[in-house]
Amino acid sequence: MRRNWWKILASLLLIYSIIAGLLLEVPRLPILHETIRNLYFHVPMWFTMIILYLISVIYSIKYLASGDEKHDLLAVEMVNTGIIFGFLGLATGMIWANYTWGAPWPNDPKLNSAAISTLMYLAYVVLRGALDEEQKRARISAVYNIFSFPVMIVLLFILPRMTDSLHPGNGGNPGFNSYDLDSGMRLVFYPAVLAWILVGVWIANLKYRLRLIENNSK
Amino acid sequence: MMKRLFFFLCALLSVFRVPAQVTSDVAIADGLRSSGMIYVVVGVMVIIFIGLLFYLYSMDKRISKIEKIKSSKN
Numbered sequence: 001m002r003r004n005w006w007k008i009l010a011s012l013l014l015i016y017s018i019i020a021g022l023l024l025e026v027p028r029l030p031i032l033h034e035t036i037r038n039l040y041f042h043v044p045m046w047f048t049m050i051i052l053y054l055i056s057v058i059y060s061i062k063y064l065a066s067g068d069e070k071h072d073l074l075a076v077e078m079v080n081t082g083i084i085f086g087f088l089g090l091a092t093g094m095i096w097a098n099y100t101w102g103a104p105w106p107n108d109p110k111l112n113s114a115a116i117s118t119l120m121y122l123a124y125v126v127l128r129g130a131l132d133e134e135q136k137r138a139r140i141s142a143v144y145n146i147f148s149f150p151v152m153i154v155l156l157f158i159l160p161r162m163t164d165s166l167h168p169g170n171g172g173n174p175g176f177n178s179y180d181l182d183s184g185m186r187l188v189f190y191p192a193v194l195a196w197i198l199v200g201v202w203i204a205n206l207k208y209r210l211r212l213i214e215n216n217s218k
Numbered sequence: 219m220m221k222r223l224f225f226f227l228c229a230l231l232s233v234f235r236v237p238a239q240v241t242s243d244v245a246i247a248d249g250l251r252s253s254g255m256i257y258v259v260v261g262v263m264v265i266i267f268i269g270l271l272f273y274l275y276s277m278d279k280r281i282s283k284i285e286k287i288k289s290s291k292n
Contacts, residue, residue: 007278011271015264022260028244202274209281213288 010198017192027182031100038096040188044196045089046114046156051197052082052204053121057149060142072138073211074204075145079124081204085196086118101166110167113155120148120155 021040029036056078063071093111094104105111124144131137160167 004278007275011268011275014267014271018263018267019260022256022263030244033244199271199274202278206274206278206281209285213281213284216288 006198007202010195010202013191013195014199017188017195020188021192024188025184027185035096035100036185038092039185040192042089042092042096043189044193045085045092047193048196048200049082049085049089050152050156052078052085052200053149053152055201055204056082057146060145063138063142064146067135069134069138069215070212072142073215074208075142076128077204077208077211079121079145080207081200083118083121083125084203085200086114086121090114090118106166108160108166109163110156110160110165113159117152117155120152124148 017040021037026034026036056075059071059075059078062068063075093114097106097111098104101108124141127144128137128141131140
């Protein structure tokens with residue numbers, strides 16, 4: 001119980017974010033209408049993905065320093081779970097884009113960078129699959145992982161801001177410029193982000209433990 | 219621990235704002251909400267997520283059990 005308190009916290013915050021996210025008042029803005037509520041559900045997917053990738057990088061660095069197999073396994077499962085959240089982010093974003101921008105995939109810099117960064121992490125999985133020798137695989141993929149993290153940050157947060165992007169938080173969209181100021185939305189948004197990050201870490205942790213059992217029973 | 223969690227949640231819920239009367243011509247689903255039907259969807263989603271979280275928790279429990287059996291064997 002003592003060690004599992006954060007799982008309960010995650011569950012409660014998630015349920016709270018669904019109830020409050022659907023029922024609380026939101027700013028009335030043209031184009032967006034009720035879709036502004038996607039902020040509570042779509043954006044946390046990306047936050048969770050980034051945090052999972054960050055944890056993965058930390059364990060990759062730890063692996064290079066220690067050579068401990070557990071660190072390598074943790075790094076892998078964090079990325080595996082992160083990729084799932086990345087795809088959820090892409091899919092939810094496409095539905096939203098279809099109704100607010102008129103197309104699921106307008107060739108927007110933010111979208112394309114998100115797709116590239118997802119492919120980059122898929123390449124990490126492929127790279128691991130291609131190497132048979134365990135220590136070599138762990139070392140090479142750890143280095144790859146450490147390099148791809150900053151590239152992902154640049155792709156998602158820097159490049160889209162240097163050009164004009166449709167995506168909220170980057171430029172041209174009139175709808176979202178004022179959501180930053182709405183403290184009512186923060187009340188749901190931050191708990192939602194925290195809840196999804198904790199759920200993501202929880203799932204990754206389960207996958208890691210399963211893999212440990214799997215490896216030990218070989 | 220649970221007490222603290224409970225108070226934390228109460229604190230979160232206490233900031234629910236009373237919806238201010240905003241008159242605007244931007245369409246938003248007031249009709250749905252006033253007729254109460256949105257609560258049905260909220261209820262459905264809450265049930266789904268409680269179910270999924272419970273499922274996640276039970277998987278966690280099972281993995282812990284296997285871990286215990288394994289460690290006692292070794």
